[in-house]
Amino acid sequence: MTSDTKTANGPADYESALTSGPQAVAAFDDHRHGWGQKIQHTLHQTPSLVPLIVLVLSVIVFGLLLGTKFFSPFALTLILQQVQIVGIVAAAQSVVILTAGIDLSVGAIMVLSSVVMGQFTFRYGLPAELAIGAGLICGTLCGYLNGFLVAFVKLPPFIVTLGMWQIVLATNFLYSANETIRSQDIAEHAPLLQFFGSKVNVGGAIFTYGVIFMVVLVLVLAYALRQTAWGRHVYAVGDDPEAAKLSGVQVKKVLISVYMLSGLICAFAGWAMIGRIGSVSPTTGQLANIESITAVVIGGISLFGGRGSVLGTLFGALIVGVFTLGLRLLGADAQWTYLLIGLLIIAAVAVDQWIRKVSV
């Protein structure tokens, strides 16, 4: 090893063995097989199964406790109806949280959009179609502002949407002059605003368009997140924005699109809200942000982004709905219900964590 090498040379001598050795690298055998393993593996591959299991279990438990009172078609469709607004908003929230963001302004955007729909129809006398369009644009614009501040000014989503929450809510109160537009008036002059409240018979069960919209929305989002490039980019941005940028994702565009989509979905939620409560009221939706985040987290989406499925969110919202109705039917009063829902939130996530752990 004393000769000074001046020429480009081949592999070092000690590497000669490389060609002769087996070409497979350390591949370990799986010593354990069987039923348990398979379940664990499936759970690991399909994270939204965990909240689904919790959901089914809770339906069974309440069914046993309450009997037909709970298992009536009325009660079961009721849960869907009670969950629809939170479900729609939580779908929007999911997409934002998947990018490691958070949207505290969802409720405010929802209510402002519904107020715009109502006021454009009744204050300015526009046709309902136009007014609804204006409401949807309004929601999307609010979302755009969020997205712009997050993606371009690079402010933390928590703070951007906290600020927007206050701004949008105050705008809502100022613009609506705190006036409710009455259900009767809407039914008479602009029934389209109440479209999502109309009932439809699907195979014997009665659903509102709002409930159907929620389910379809979640399915479409699940498809988009899983099967399109945009969806993959959403996950990549949430996972590691720096890596996503380096590997060719247009991070800013993705972020903007996500917040705009969230705004748009919230505007739809505002429309659905008119269908649900009949009237346009500027005081609705005050708890939508906390409730939607709760649904998302119970549904198993990580608040750190990049992990989870929007289907889980739907189950998460339903779990809360089932518990709320079930507890109320059992006669728990409001504060006890809150207390138990608080316990449920922690327990649901603990179970989720535990299942994930045993099924690594």
Add this chain to the structure above:
Amino acid sequence: MTSDTKTANGPADYESALTSGPQAVAAFDDHRHGWGQKIQHTLHQTPSLVPLIVLVLSVIVFGLLLGTKFFSPFALTLILQQVQIVGIVAAAQSVVILTAGIDLSVGAIMVLSSVVMGQFTFRYGLPAELAIGAGLICGTLCGYLNGFLVAFVKLPPFIVTLGMWQIVLATNFLYSANETIRSQDIAEHAPLLQFFGSKVNVGGAIFTYGVIFMVVLVLVLAYALRQTAWGRHVYAVGDDPEAAKLSGVQVKKVLISVYMLSGLICAFAGWAMIGRIGSVSPTTGQLANIESITAVVIGGISLFGGRGSVLGTLFGALIVGVFTLGLRLLGADAQWTYLLIGLLIIAAVAVDQWIRKVSV
């Protein structure tokens, strides 16, 4: 390079130059010097300076706009008094956020502790000292529960404290039966509960003990975070818990201690709250979580943990206080103030971000 080496040998031949070369590695010269650079460097070294600057600027602006109305001792001490509760709670929140956590249950813990202090005195007839002790223990216990769930069950802090928020708040309403204990009764039978409301003359200016407590608390925390091993560990856990664990930090202990401390400080905030509003009321403190997080973020602490200073939080709380009062004095009505505070939150963080960027 064809001889097969069988003996342990020295450095490869090409490394011979290493001993002769200059021993300094790439050290670049700083081409730019001067005033601007120095400011930038200072800002970078002392992150809490940024909110301080924003604070001073906003005081100056409102002073110019409002004159003596704003620069009166009344208005200025008023801001301190209005900020004290949020300031104390935000100090607790800061420590939690430094570990990359969040505590949504601060307001609930605060009000439950104050209710415990009040009810133990008036319902059970205990001496005020004992009742206060019980309240402080109650807050610490709530914090312990949070910490246990975060550190040992490894649940996300957001979800743990979201659940605890509901649980503690419901407990508070159930336990207190929504009854207020009147200021006059407290003043008569247990004035110690109102201790933090007492006034004291410090160099001509009138302060309450609550305000002094807030300032002292922040200073003590700043010391502990900066000058003790515990403080360094808090930062390390927030920065990268895995790395902290590998490099010898008892991550679980640190987390538990942080949430317990947060609970304890919130209990003190509950005590201070009695001093401020005179009575013990189970409906106070509902916005404490959002307000404290706002103060923390405006104060420049990263929600991702590990970065920022608790002094910044104090300035953050004061900024919000100055704006709220300043806007009211300028004649903005409640709804507009709400809107403008929303703008302020975004603007303050944007300015912060901008200063940091130019001063990398």
Add this chain to the structure above:
Amino acid sequence: MDQKGVSLMEPVLRARKLVKRYGRVVAMDRADLELFPGEILAVIGDNGAGKSTLIKALSGAVIPDEGEILLDGKPVQFTSPIDARGAGIETVYQTLAMSPALSITDNMFMGRELRKPGFRGKWLRQLDRKKMEEVARDKLNELGLLTIQNINQAVETLSGGQRQGVAVARAAAFGSKVVIMDEPTAALGVKESRRVLELIKEVRSRGMPIVLISHNMPHVFEVADRIHIHRLGQRACVIKPSDFSMSDAVAIMTGAMDPPEGIAA
């Protein structure tokens, strides 16, 4: 080709007097670089010499404060890695730039996903997963990363070496003009390193030029056509491995020896 011959050709990629400051640190101090068609250009230098910053500027990940970049003689301005990729420059970053929770396939096709043909791809924008998985498996096999059992495994479940292999395979598969690799073998074992070196040679044999950053002198001297020595944020000189010994290269790199007259930058 000799030094003369090279200089007569038009460089594929050329950086001129790039400067990048991070606050008080000057990471690039009027750095130059030329990459000629079909060559492997190794970049060596001490830790912190500014190598990564230089190649990040070339791949759009860092926007230089001053200086210009020319691709095929035409000035280009990359404002993001996507621009550079669009121009045919693929990069293996030192940090690998992978999304840990996503699968190997997802990572390999990130930002250039294949859509299904026909209606489903065009209107439903559905991805052609099967096709992508096939391509990904092929590319990894080429690299000899046979041990990856499941192409849909999340990247976070791979060992450091396996991850690096995926990153290298991605760049080699999609580069159309230039491939840049920042320490592609740092975490690799003997066998895996060898495979990457063979792959590098193979990419060159396809006529594609490569910029290779490495601290491993034997590797560098084995594969490089020219060696760019970086020092204190700028190019100290460019040498040919046939003309200089490893000792000389190390000496220049560390400042123990002045760059030879005539070829100093």
Add this chain to the structure above:
Amino acid sequence: MDQKGVSLMEPVLRARKLVKRYGRVVAMDRADLELFPGEILAVIGDNGAGKSTLIKALSGAVIPDEGEILLDGKPVQFTSPIDARGAGIETVYQTLAMSPALSITDNMFMGRELRKPGFRGKWLRQLDRKKMEEVARDKLNELGLLTIQNINQAVETLSGGQRQGVAVARAAAFGSKVVIMDEPTAALGVKESRRVLELIKEVRSRGMPIVLISHNMPHVFEVADRIHIHRLGQRACVIKPSDFSMSDAVAIMTGAMDPPEGIAA
């Protein structure tokens, strides 16, 4: 000391039949290891062979599912890295384990901070920053990391190589019984690697045994007293660099050659 001599001595650190499973992956499959006083034991193996998992088990960062660890012949159970550190085992992890936002000093003294003497230290629990900075600077100087201008600089502002240097300096400074290093030179330049190797030798000359994981064969053969070859989650064999060639080692490591009779694990 020859093979015989070694086996007669009591190992400082010994692992017996360690097993660690991650779900379906068995990262350690009845792995053994012996470290004798005053020696440098190199551990080599393919990517994913389970080297890091093995040394993590030794340093308390991973709790093995089965098997036992003996320190000075006595069984120990490390439930956290703090336990192992308390027992005198210092580790440089492959991921470095630094808090990016904290200063070099803070990182070096993490978990073993020095307090001021007297009242301020005892009651106010105040840290002795000056002392810690002094020690930190000394240790870095020993390693030749002179270029770090400011000992209170945040670790995130250091280059990858500088970071690795700090991690190595930390382990070398505080290890009292065993020092374990997982690829300490992976990101280092030629010069920096050399310094680390010298440091490793120096630590040995102080009588402290070292476990060194590396993919760099020349380095391994230069410094190691014995070479532990890891393959498929377990020890294939232990060889002495004087008895075997690098080719043999690589051949055993990759499975091209069976471990020599008699010394196979």
Add this chain to the structure above:
Amino acid sequence: ADMSACLITKTDTNPFFVKMKEGATAKAEELGIELKSFAGKVDGDHETQVAAIETCIADGAKGILLTASDTSSIVPAVKQARDKGILVIALDTPLSPVDAADATFATDNFKAGELIGQWAAATLGDQAADAKIAMLDLAISQPTVGVLRDQGFLQGFGIELGDPNKWGDETDPRVVGHDVTQGNEEGGRRAMENLLAQDPMINVVYTINEPAAAGAYEALKGIGRENDVLIVSVDGGCPGVQNVKDGVIGATSQQYPLLMASKGIEAIKAWADTGEKPEPTPGKDFFDTGVALVTDKPVDGVESIDTAEGTDLCWG
């Protein structure tokens, strides 16, 4: 009990609704009715109220007692319940339109405000012409009760209203400003301080309820003006009446939630037994459970009761 009924209040944190619930529960027990109670989470949270009505339907309740957070938004849900044959009685706040409910047992909140306004104006006498008034309201969402009480006070004091459906649009210079309190002590103190900073010479304070009044008093005490400012309030809770007695509050308009609740339960019982619906107070479109001004400093022209009587009638 095979008969069940529901009580749905705006919140279950405000003592007013807590007492309403206690009254209803006691009466229900007496009459052998199983009562389930529901509440919104915060003031204005009417989605929870809609869900509560639906839950009551699912539960097969005979009657619902409702204090609506949004008096017109709730109407479709109420209609749904009535269509199922459930008796819906509005408590405290009439629905809009009033006949959306089967019956209404309510206080006239506007009247309650008017009484304290008249009292304050009369107490000040000539000084009323250049009074400085602070208005401490409930929330920026301007819930109906808050608006009615606020506007009633201003009308009673003799101040010209703008739009009577919202506060804050008055032009009279005597109104220093409006601020919001969330109806608790903390908010009361903060709002009072804000308005004092605007004009330290405030001498009349209207407060939405008695906790807010207690908070306002603390603020005034803080600057030593607690004795020369007139605080008026609405509610008539026992701590509030005690505060009137102690001179913290000058006068308060007392309402009777227990009465509303027990009347409501009786009505449900009657309806279930005989199918009869309660009749409204003659001349009004709802059954007025009454409001009384409680003060120890009565003035001419405004009918009032003293604190001793107020304490007998107070609700908690």
